[in-house]
Amino acid sequence: MQSPNKININHYKTKTMAFKGQIVIDVERCKGCAVCVQHCPKNVIQLSKNVNGKGYNYLETVNDECIGCASCAVVCPDGCITVYKVKC
Amino acid sequence: MANLDIVKPENLVYQRTKVLTDATMHYCPGCGHGTTHRCVAEVIEELGIQDKTVGVAPVGCSVLAYNYFDVDFQEAAHGRAPALATAVKRLNPELSVFTYQGDGDLAAIGTAETIHAANRGENITMIFVNNGIYGMTGGQMAPTTLVGMRSATTPYGRCVERNGYPLRITELLATLPGTYYVTRQSVHTPAAVRKAKAAIKKAFEFQQQGKGLCFVEIVSNCNSGWKMTPVQANKWMEENMFPNYPIGDIKVDGKIAEGIDVNRLVLDHALEVVTK
Numbered sequence: 001m002q003s004p005n006k007i008n009i010n011h012y013k014t015k016t017m018a019f020k021g022q023i024v025i026d027v028e029r030c031k032g033c034a035v036c037v038q039h040c041p042k043n044v045i046q047l048s049k050n051v052n053g054k055g056y057n058y059l060e061t062v063n064d065e066c067i068g069c070a071s072c073a074v075v076c077p078d079g080c081i082t083v084y085k086v087k088c
Numbered sequence: 089m090a091n092l093d094i095v096k097p098e099n100l101v102y103q104r105t106k107v108l109t110d111a112t113m114h115y116c117p118g119c120g121h122g123t124t125h126r127c128v129a130e131v132i133e134e135l136g137i138q139d140k141t142v143g144v145a146p147v148g149c150s151v152l153a154y155n156y157f158d159v160d161f162q163e164a165a166h167g168r169a170p171a172l173a174t175a176v177k178r179l180n181p182e183l184s185v186f187t188y189q190g191d192g193d194l195a196a197i198g199t200a201e202t203i204h205a206a207n208r209g210e211n212i213t214m215i216f217v218n219n220g221i222y223g224m225t226g227g228q229m230a231p232t233t234l235v236g237m238r239s240a241t242t243p244y245g246r247c248v249e250r251n252g253y254p255l256r257i258t259e260l261l262a263t264l265p266g267t268y269y270v271t272r273q274s275v276h277t278p279a280a281v282r283k284a285k286a287a288i289k290k291a292f293e294f295q296q297q298g299k300g301l302c303f304v305e306i307v308s309n310c311n312s313g314w315k316m317t318p319v320q321a322n323k324w325m326e327e328n329m330f331p332n333y334p335i336g337d338i339k340v341d342g343k344i345a346e347g348i349d350v351n352r353l354v355l356d357h358a359l360e361v362v363t364k
Contacts (some may be wrong), residue, residue, distance in 0.1 A: 021101070022094040033118030033318040039278055056117065070102040071278040077122030078113055079104035084094045 021068020026080035032056035036072035118318020120308030123275040127285040141184045144169040146193035167198025170205035173212045186213040191232040209266030209300045213291045219310035227313035231255040258305045262339040268300035270339035274307040276322040
């Protein structure tokens with residue numbers, strides 16, 4: 001995890017976190033079981049009010065506090081979460 | 089909101105393993121089968137044995153497992169996965185062979201095959217998903233259903249006089265000399281998933297070393313059969329399944345693990361009666 005050049009480091013210095021993460025959710029694969037929601041330590045994710053093609057309330061991110069711990073992805077039964085992380 | 093600066097291949101921490109196909113799983117939302125599939129597939133990817141692995145699919149909820157794993161698969165008759173895995177392993181000893189079975193398949197109709205495969209000490213890995221109910225057929229009572237637990241065929245709760253006791257087949261198998269590694273895990277929290285994955289990895293490694301039968305039970309939920317939301321089902325599982333099916337290693341390196349009294353676990357059926 002080397003720190004990439006394009007990240008504006010100053011933006012993250014105000015926050016006391018060592019890592020900055022980002023999850024990408026496969027919305028069409030998500031079944032809205034919400035097992036991941038309770039395991040997020042930063043309350044980044046919750047179910048959307050909208051539904052996907054199968055009629056499930058899919059998962060969405062509601063803030064940018066993600067630390068890239070991958071707890072949501074590890075516990076997801078359908079493997080619809082991809083996690084990225086940088087040091088900042 | 090998405091920070092596209094972070095979404096780059098070099099920053100990748102976790103992604104869906106390539107050993108699983110792109111097919112969307114048919115399992116209910118929140119089902120532990122999906123997580124267990126992912127654990128097994130990640131272990132196969134980490135050990136680099138994708139082209140040297142043969143899985144044996146059961147009958148039950150996971151009957152379509154061959155659609156989701158990108159490895160060779162055989163479909164067994166109901167409960168006969170250990171017998172088929174025995175044949176595959178004996179004819180191709182260099183392959184890694186695993187069976188993937190539920191409690192209706194392994195602990196009910198396939199009890200004879202399971203116990204005899206374990207007693208012969210076949211060099212295979214068995215993954216057993218125990219959710220205490222027959223999920224696919226509509227939530228009927230299984231041998232592993234808890235005392236007092238409601239199901240479609242025991243609407244007032246499982247009664248010992250009429251329906252007998254829950255079968256702890258994992259402890260039974262641990263008493264047989266042919267098994268080398270017997271453990272019980274779950275997949276309801278990130279920590280539990282990581283432990284379960286480590287246990288499955290051990291089971292595959294022991295098979296490669298020719299140690300004997302490795303048995304991994306995964307205590308799972310069945311939110312459709314239990315008539316709960318996935319989150320409620322996981323909580324109910326923690327409160328009621330875990331006291332009756334305690335998590336942890338039962339047999340390590342061919343010996344009963346320290347602190348485990350298998351006879352007590354098999355015979356002590358003064359079980360907590362659950363109500364739901």
